[in-house]
Amino acid sequence: MSINVKVRVGTEWVNDFHKDACQQNDLSYCDDQVNGFYDHMGSHGHIKVFDWGDDNAWETDFRHPDFGGDSLNWSDDVHICMVNDHGGNSNNIISFFFSKAHTNCSVPSTKMRLGKKNLKWLAALGCDAVLNTNADHIVAVWGGPMQGVHIVCGYIGTAADAWWTRNLGADFADDICDGHTIAGSWVSDAYSFWTGDKSIAIAAGVSQDDAVNRRENENLNWRDWDVPATNWLAWKYRT
């Protein structure tokens, strides 16, 4: 199936963390995954809007203005956003961690309003998009932050930071630009028999049928088919 729309693309990644309150163990390959995605989306004709790395990646880019953030000018001003850094999940709240405080070292999902403006698809490549696959946990983590975004992609538990998964972003971009479904491509590309990465994609819908339909069929051509209310979530994972 051919893709008939152009989408705006934004990416953020963090490899090296400051040795201060923001200290985390350094990572090495977040840029490879994300830049592969960014460049391949661009080579398929989509619009490269921003690619912020290390100290240029800020938590305010994901924090909604209701909480003092600037998400509507960044993560929520593109159609598809990929972020790759440390992720952590506690009490059904996922946080993304950044290299230095701007304004904070991390942003929790309680301060995200994903899809309030333009964001349709989010790929969070850090750990712990969910900790397990219990329905109660999945909806508790993502039912609140998904406020217009169509599909969120991530990992169950920890993810690998390794040379051997460096092509993930490029592969995902190629697949979705080739007309494959967003959720199916993610689950297929990000799962690894070898590294142990377990992938999950979560679709929002106004009804059960809507959420399931998006999970099974949505591709980039669905850009303008809005989710007016996140009443249902439908997910797909390989484990």
Next chain:
Amino acid sequence: MAEIKVTAKLISTPKKPANIYRLSPPRVNERSVRVLARQFGMRPDAKSGRFCSDADKVTYAEQHLELAASRASGGVRLIDRSRWQVDDRKSDLRIEDAAARRLATNVIKKYKLARTAEMKFFKASRLRVGVATRNGEEASERTIDVAIAMQRMVDKIPVDGPGGKIVVYLDHEGNLTGFEMIWREISGVHRRKQAHRSPQRAIEEMAAHFKTKQGIIEVQEVRYGYFEDDRHTDQRYLQPAYIIFGMLGSPDGGSPKRTIYVAPALVNPVGGITPPLKRKSAQKPRPSAR
């Protein structure tokens, strides 16, 4: 500098010398894909099919079937786009690993993908779908496919890494929906009966690799096997390796992430395996406001 902590019980150094093999450069073009398509029951001479070629791969599509071959590795993927990983909204697959493995083996035999004596069962993975209201009500889950990974064996040594596997996908009725295969052809012995170095030396190599990074790497598992790379890589030699699985942590207990480092296992290997970390180019400071 990253601190290395070994919490795994290290495997002992293999005593039996091992060979390094040369791999045949893959020849992936329209003609070779046409041959593969026939092998898999497609009709590449019919007008209904179409070839598509780019720098990475050659693809042949016929109705719902899509066959792709990677230029760098010769890796192959055949999927039925109408059924591969697709939910029919009702099925719930219940199949034991042993039964799934038998079905996968039959597929491998039918299409002559590899000799079954040269492989062993690696893992079965299930694709699950679920749905619930935003409040967690009316939740349900089902299994819609099973993927069976068979691992290559060379000289009775497992082939580890992203390659060296055939993955067979079966739907809720046990029917084939697709398979993936990265299985480079061996052309001959490059170095015969080479001695091994110790796993500890491989861990020291990993420490040097991450010397510019801060944090702690906890080594949780070290495996031994021939290493076969992914479909994107032009790999010329198949050599034994230690595969080190680690967990990245920080002194104050920050968020973990896993890492994998692969080091040659022989005293006299053919080059390194994990490429050196690339030097990062400095970024321009970001403007404070858009």
